[in-house]
Amino acid sequence: MIIKRAIIIGATSGIGEEVAKLLLQQGWHIGIAGRRAEALTALQASAPNQIEVQRMDITEEDAPAQLHQLIEKLGGMDLFLLSSGIGFQNRHLTPEIELKTARTNVEGFIRMVSCAFNYFKKKKYGHVAVISSIAGTKGLGAAPAYSATKRFQNTYIDALAQLSRMQHLNIYFTDIRPGFVATDLLKNKKYPMLMQANVVAKYIVKALERKKRVVVIDGRYRILVFFWRMVPRWLWERLPIKN
Numbered sequence: 001m002i003i004k005r006a007i008i009i010g011a012t013s014g015i016g017e018e019v020a021k022l023l024l025q026q027g028w029h030i031g032i033a034g035r036r037a038e039a040l041t042a043l044q045a046s047a048p049n050q051i052e053v054q055r056m057d058i059t060e061e062d063a064p065a066q067l068h069q070l071i072e073k074l075g076g077m078d079l080f081l082l083s084s085g086i087g088f089q090n091r092h093l094t095p096e097i098e099l100k101t102a103r104t105n106v107e108g109f110i111r112m113v114s115c116a117f118n119y120f121k122k123k124k125y126g127h128v129a130v131i132s133s134i135a136g137t138k139g140l141g142a143a144p145a146y147s148a149t150k151r152f153q154n155t156y157i158d159a160l161a162q163l164s165r166m167q168h169l170n171i172y173f174t175d176i177r178p179g180f181v182a183t184d185l186l187k188n189k190k191y192p193m194l195m196q197a198n199v200v201a202k203y204i205v206k207a208l209e210r211k212k213r214v215v216v217i218d219g220r221y222r223i224l225v226f227f228w229r230m231v232p233r234w235l236w237e238r239l240p241i242k243n
């Protein structure tokens with residue numbers, strides 16, 4: 001039997017942790033990473049034969065070296081999933097919050113996704129998946145850096161998908177864009193159409209199996225995003241979007 005191997009960065013809580021649990025149930029061997037070592041070892045204890053762990057902060061320069069170490073421990077990587085991300089509402093536009101968000105969602109994102117791309121390029125096969133957000137659809141006044149960094153992620157994956165074809169690489173890309181999910185990322189849980197992380201994880205695993213290029217979760221958000229895109233700029237800038 002061929003063992004499938006996935007690495008999930010940002011598996012210490014929320015959506016990444018739930019996807020990790022589902023992949024385990026399906027028999028995958030997984031390498032999990034994040035900053036909270038206790039959360040990594042707690043998940044590892046649930047299936048020690050299937051899980052390798054690596055403490056990792058994607059804002060640090062040595063994170064790619066740690067990813068390579070984790071790949072080695074796991075014995076290879078077929079699927080790379082980046083779930084790490086931070087987000088804040090920042091109506092006062094505090095620069096530290098904006099910059100901190102960019103360091104994780106842009107700098108850390110580039111660091112890890114480019115490392116995975118180059119690994120798969122050498123292997124001539126692989127699947128890069130990232131959890132961005134529907135927040136990248138338009139600039140959100142309440143969370144400027146969050147929405148802008150998510151748009152960056154969408155565009156970056158578009159670019160790598162093209163680069164991969166230009167270089168005749170057999171790499172698949174999946175850009176996962178959920179709506180509101182009840183995780184630690186949302187500081188209060190008073191959001192409309194809030195989804196549970198374990199339910200979102202099921203959609204994600206299905207999309208990964210089908211190697212979907214872009215997936216908006218769930219159907220209600222697909223409709224929302226469809227209309228959202230059609231709002232002209234002059235009107236969008238006058239809308240008081242609270243969340």
Ligand SMILES: NC(=O)c1ccc[n+]([C@@H]2O[C@H](COP(=O)([O-])OP(=O)(O)OC[C@H]3O[C@@H](n4cnc5c(N)ncnc54)[C@H](OP(=O)(O)O)[C@@H]3O)[C@@H](O)[C@H]2O)c1
Pocket residue numbers: 009010011012013014015016033034035036037039056057058059083084085086087104108131132133134177178179180181182183184185186
């Ligand atoms: N919740 C939502 O409504 C929602 C909606 C759309 C998209 N998303 C996206 O989904 C992804 C997962 O978020 P979540 O909702 O599951 O929230 P979460 O529970 O807060 O998970 C965030 C994960 O990112 C990791 N992380 C954060 N900074 C990191 C760093 N510097 N280095 C390594 N790992 C880091 C965290 O691990 P450590 O703290 O252990 O490092 C944690 O595992 C994010 O990219 C988020 O933007 C969330």
